[in-house]
Amino acid sequence: MSVATTRWTASDLPSLAGRTVVITGANSGLGLVAARELARVGSRVVLAVRDPDRGAAAAATIYGKTEVRPLDLGxxxxxxxxxxxxxxEIDVLINNAGIMMVPLGRTADGFESQLGVNHFGHFALTNLLLPHITDRVVTVSSQAHRRGAIDLDDLNWERRPYDRSGAYGQSKLANLLFGLELHRRLQAAGSPVRSVNAHPGYAATNLQSHSGDRILHFTMAIANRLVAQSAKAGARPLLYAASQDIPSGSYVGPDGPYQWRGYPDLVDRSAAAQDMTLAERVWDVSEKSTGVAFPEELQAR
Structure with missing residues (x-):
């Protein structure tokens, strides 16, 4: 689905003076690029990062208003x-932080690490902050969602043989289903807050460097050189989703072949990522797992 009429880049960002944007994982990669660009056009950018020292070093490279706050999504x-x-108030929350195809691990709360950081952490953060959010929530997914499947009986890979790629795909599909159900709930509550998703295509960042598998690491390093677009280009869909007048429930990604690279556009998603029943079931499991629910003050009346 193509609706874009221009080759939109960060240079097309409007002034966002006076707005507050919280970005998870903003000390490197796509998050750092987005933080720089949003601060450049006047936003107060809060870098929500696991390592405050690295966050401070990143903030020192940004021209504009920044703040660093500690946040461990695991x-x-x-x-x-x-x-x-x-x-x-928070005008925009960008759920950007993530880990990719790492060895089997557990978060502090016992979740499989990729699902715990990429989905459960952001699920809890969003719902806890939602009373403060005035404009939108942008949740970052991936084309890897297309090879993901939600196993509601074994979300945390306690019975299945662990598959790092499958676990990553599951977490990225969960990101899209979370965004979809959040959109539905906000609409039902009559809230003006939007829930949108975005993905960067294939972007060269340090996300691909923590697999713990030498062969996989080498393969992804070569792909980064030959196929991937830059982190600057990969951040465009995030920035577009965070700043443009697009409908709640939208999904933004690159407009090129296979959505690997290109300029931001509204893009399609897998059939599973459009399944409203599955989205509601994932939400219910997420509430039970995290102990965090959609704010009572925003529930549909």
Whole structure:
């Protein structure tokens, strides 16, 4: 599905003076590029990062208003501390942080690490911050969602043989289903807040460098050189989703072949990522797993 009429880049960002944007994982890669561009056009950008020292070093490279706050998405206690410490409005929350195709691991709360960081952490963070959010939530997914499947009976890979690629795909599909159900709930509540998803295509970042598999690492390094677009280009869909007047429920990605590279556009998603029943079931499991629910004050009346 193509609706874009121009080759949109970060240079087309409007002034966002006076707005507050929270970006998870903003100390490197796509998050850092997005932070630089949003600060450049006047936003106050909050870098929500696991390592405050690395966050401070990243913030020092950004021209504009920035703030660094600690956030470990693999620890729900840290997520709650971040949310409890927030006061004031957030115009845009960008759920960007993630890990990719790592060896089997567990978060502090016992979740499979990719699902725990990529989905459960952002699920809890968004719902806890939602009373503060005025404009939109942007949740970053991936084309890897197309090879993902949700196993509601074994989300955390406790019975299945672990597949790092399958686990990553499951987490990225969960990101899209979360965005879809959040959109439905906000609409039902009559909220003006939008829920949109975005993906960067195939972008060369350090995300691909933590697999713990030498062969996989080498293969992805070669692909980064030959196929991938730059982190700057990969951040365009995130920036477009965060700043443009697009409908809630939209999915933004590159407009090129296979959505690997190109300029931001509204793009399609897999059939599973459009399954409203599955989205509701994933939401219910996420509430039970994290102990965090959609805010009562925003529930449909």
């Amino acid at each position: 620890n729900l206690e840290s997520v709650r501390r971040f949310a409890d410490g927030w006061s004031g």
